[in-house]
Amino acid sequence: MNNEYRASVVVRTVAYILAAPLIVFGLYVILHGHLTPGGGFAGGAIMATFIALFLVSFGRKGAGSLHRNLFSVLESLGLTVFVVLAFLGISNTFFYNFMVNSGHLFGRVISFGVNPGYLDTGGVIPLMNIAVGLEVFSAISLIVLEMFTYSREDKND
Amino acid sequence: MIFLAEHAPAFAIAVPLLAAFVTPVLGRISEKIRNIWVIFSLLFTEFLVFILGCKVLDEGVYTYALGAVTPSLTSPVGFPVRIILETDAMNALISFMVLSIAIITVVYSWKFIEKYEAQDRFYSLLLLLTAGMMGMSFTGDFFTMFVFLEVVSVSSAALVAFFKKAESFEAAFKYLAISSIGSFFMLFGIGLLYGHYGLLNMAVIAKEIILHYSFLDVVALSLLGTALLLKLGSVPIHMWKVDSLQEAPAPVSVVCIATSLVGLYLLFRIGFSVFGLVINSILGWILVFFGILSIFIGVAMALLQNNLKRLLGYSAVAEVGYILLGAGVGLSAMPEVNGFAFEALSGGIFHIVNDVLDISLLFLIAGSIYYITKKRNIDELGGLAHDFPSLSVLFIIGMLAISGIPPFNGFASKLMIYESVFYFNPLLVILGVLGSILMLAVFVKVFACIFLGAPYEGEVEEVPGSMMFTMWVLAFFILFLGLFPQVAIDIFIAPAAEALVHPEVYIGGVL
Amino acid sequence: MISIQFLAAIILISLGLSVAVFKKNLIKIVMAVHVIGSGVNLFLVSLGYRAGGIAPIFTDASKLQMVLPTTQALTLTSIVIDFAVVALMLSFVISIYGHYGTLDTQKRRLKE
Numbered sequence A: 001m002n003n004e005y006r007a008s009v010v011v012r013t014v015a016y017i018l019a020a021p022l023i024v025f026g027l028y029v030i031l032h033g034h035l036t037p038g039g040g041f042a043g044g045a046i047m048a049t050f051i052a053l054f055l056v057s058f059g060r061k062g063a064g065s066l067h068r069n070l071f072s073v074l075e076s077l078g079l080t081v082f083v084v085l086a087f088l089g090i091s092n093t094f095f096y097n098f099m100v101n102s103g104h105l106f107g108r109v110i111s112f113g114v115n116p117g118y119l120d121t122g123g124v125i126p127l128m129n130i131a132v133g134l135e136v137f138s139a140i141s142l143i144v145l146e147m148f149t150y151s152r153e154d155k156n157d
Numbered sequence B: 001m002i003f004l005a006e007h008a009p010a011f012a013i014a015v016p017l018l019a020a021f022v023t024p025v026l027g028r029i030s031e032k033i034r035n036i037w038v039i040f041s042l043l044f045t046e047f048l049v050f051i052l053g054c055k056v057l058d059e060g061v062y063t064y065a066l067g068a069v070t071p072s073l074t075s076p077v078g079f080p081v082r083i084i085l086e087t088d089a090m091n092a093l094i095s096f097m098v099l100s101i102a103i104i105t106v107v108y109s110w111k112f113i114e115k116y117e118a119q120d121r122f123y124s125l126l127l128l129l130t131a132g133m134m135g136m137s138f139t140g141d142f143f144t145m146f147v148f149l150e151v152v153s154v155s156s157a158a159l160v161a162f163f164k165k166a167e168s169f170e171a172a173f174k175y176l177a178i179s180s181i182g183s184f185f186m187l188f189g190i191g192l193l194y195g196h197y198g199l200l201n202m203a204v205i206a207k208e209i210i211l212h213y214s215f216l217d218v219v220a221l222s223l224l225g226t227a228l229l230l231k232l233g234s235v236p237i238h239m240w241k242v243d244s245l246q247e248a249p250a251p252v253s254v255v256c257i258a259t260s261l262v263g264l265y266l267l268f269r270i271g272f273s274v275f276g277l278v279i280n281s282i283l284g285w286i287l288v289f290f291g292i293l294s295i296f297i298g299v300a301m302a303l304l305q306n307n308l309k310r311l312l313g314y315s316a317v318a319e320v321g322y323i324l325l326g327a328g329v330g331l332s333a334m335p336e337v338n339g340f341a342f343e344a345l346s347g348g349i350f351h352i353v354n355d356v357l358d359i360s361l362l363f364l365i366a367g368s369i370y371y372i373t374k375k376r377n378i379d380e381l382g383g384l385a386h387d388f389p390s391l392s393v394l395f396i397i398g399m400l401a402i403s404g405i406p407p408f409n410g411f412a413s414k415l416m417i418y419e420s421v422f423y424f425n426p427l428l429v430i431l432g433v434l435g436s437i438l439m440l441a442v443f444v445k446v447f448a449c450i451f452l453g454a455p456y457e458g459e460v461e462e463v464p465g466s467m468m469f470t471m472w473v474l475a476f477f478i479l480f481l482g483l484f485p486q487v488a489i490d491i492f493i494a495p496a497a498e499a500l501v502h503p504e505v506y507i508g509g510v511l
Numbered sequence C: 001m002i003s004i005q006f007l008a009a010i011i012l013i014s015l016g017l018s019v020a021v022f023k024k025n026l027i028k029i030v031m032a033v034h035v036i037g038s039g040v041n042l043f044l045v046s047l048g049y050r051a052g053g054i055a056p057i058f059t060d061a062s063k064l065q066m067v068l069p070t071t072q073a074l075t076l077t078s079i080v081i082d083f084a085v086v087a088l089m090l091s092f093v094i095s096i097y098g099h100y101g102t103l104d105t106q107k108r109r110l111k112e
Helices: A007-030 A038-065 A070-089 A125-155 B002-029 B031-059 B088-110 B119-138 B143-163 B166-197 B200-210 B215-231 B239-247 B252-275 B282-304 B309-334 B341-374 B391-401 B410-424 B427-449 B463-483 B485-499 B503-511 C004-022 C024-049 C070-100
Strands: B062-065 B084-087
Touching: A007 A038, A007 A125, A038 A125, A070 A125, A070 B002, A070 B252, A070 C004, A125 B031, A125 B341, A125 C070, B002 B031, B002 B062, B002 B084, B002 B119, B031 B119, B031 B485, B062 B503, B084 B088, B084 B119, B084 B200, B088 B119, B088 B252, B088 B341, B088 B463, B088 B485, B119 B252, B143 B166, B143 B239, B143 B252, B143 C070, B166 B200, B166 B215, B166 B239, B166 C004, B166 C070, B200 B252, B200 B503, B215 B252, B215 B282, B215 C024, B239 B252, B239 B309, B252 B309, B252 B341, B252 B485, B252 B503, B282 B309, B282 B427, B282 C004, B309 B341, B309 B410, B309 B427, B309 B485, B341 B391, B341 B410, B341 B463, B341 B485, B391 B410, B391 B427, B391 B463, B410 B427, B410 B463, B463 B485, B485 B503, C004 C024, C024 C070
Parallel strands: none
Antiparallel strands: B062 B084
């Protein structure tokens, strides 16, 4: 326990405080991707910052509690959902937005002109943003985790 | 069937992509299921490209607009705003060839990488690479081309480092650094074109460029051309290619050869279809110059090598030189292509197919030699013909084919290039033939070092049947194309060259 | 007249190129690649800029008041690609450092 890397109490406290806002802000950016600047990649990267912060504050012990396999399965899942959504529009063309203006999920019919930005629009685009967000979150977390463990092992040798 | 043919360009990119994402999950369940899945998805894609190719040969250019209400609705507001995939005989040929090589690679890899870890990622990256190459060949706009080019460089750099040795990481780093700098220059050129025309679609830019040709286009063309010459490993910047071909596992080297040939296709597409109606003969001469340089430096460096795969890497550089020679002569005659220039271009395109077959066969043999002896240096080998007669027969086929000896396929395409280049400039033919002879000298030396002499005394393993099978398939195609070149030329080479020299047909496909 | 943003893009690209060619440290080469990418991205995004323009979303504004959305999409895509390239290059650098114990391109061969 003594020779284990451990950040100071300041870093850990800040990590505790920032954890929830980071995740919530990342989710916000992902969900509003079709209305505001941002989207899957930006939101996923923000959420992955949480993992980086977690690793910085809890060191190898923290890294041990994260499951690599879970991340790589989530990554594959996000990408698969993205491509499958593109396939679902195939009755017209690949990537056809079949859900927009349909009246169902994310399919609210809106009239032309200025509007306050309804979340319930965009068809498959918000769903694709969620899939991309999931993929980017797990991919960046995986990259950070791999680089972190590799450099730690190197230092101990 | 009609449904499949209609959506084939999109499916050809999406099926390998989807397969790549599912592969790691299947790999956790069972290796056998994963291998079947990979080969099945590639075979399905090849089938799609085949029916698409038949359709294109029958009906001419086929365009597919992603995300539109119907596939043919390319320009809803007067000019194309969507991502458009445009297929003609040329890219149907290239993508069919690339997929065949990918299938052969996968079958070869079953046994070859069996003892290494991270096989799931290997197959996943291989499928991603295939999807990237499909995207590069089908795309009709510049930015999608850049994106898929980067998909290809990232995934092939990761594959080059598969053996996880110090040298392979070094080669992969070099490859990725140089190719991403090249890609950013290409993006800069694309940005210039976008700033000038406000468009990204190749066909529409080709139409606009006739009216507004200016110095800015010359700058953009030189940036794009430089980036592509860099990506396909023409001589001034060929070190990264040789290094990565040497250090990558043999199947990956084969796929890397295929990627550089897709880069050649893009160079042709930009040179002929986009800028074909405005450029003068200087661009053709530049390609001829780099081609001759590649032939000479490639062959001369190959003579000096001891490492078998490094030697093959240099001869791959030289082979690219022949293609550039043929295409450069064709390009210098644009926009009014006469008989000999057309034949030079057909020879160049035919040589793309032949080159990938020959070099792939030789690389797979080099991989098998590494597999059975664990040695890479040709000085340490010798007398393998006693234990492996079929391997030596295959090597003779590959060696004669690559040096352009009849009745193998390399002869057929090189003869076309020589015959037509002779009318253009006889000196170039002399240089080309000289390069070919030197190539034969290189491979005779290699053959003598590896296969002849006293029986090999080190420990050897058997070559697995699946690996032998893939090599015999390649050898069969080499012999077939060598014995009946006219069949191949009539069926798919001439339509492909025809598609390149008529940019107006390509433009008409979108508008 | 040359706009300042194009000048900045050219300066960034040439800086990156000179570092990539002349420096021997692998980390510096990775940084150089990233700087070239940033220069190109700056060039791309400034192509679509209009002084006083508004965001290109679903509004009543006329076409000419909006900034061009295409270049922004291109820039975002190229940032993502840049990210992937740099991450992969850095992981290669980590592995090279693990094998050779140095980041200098000149000393690496001797150390083995």
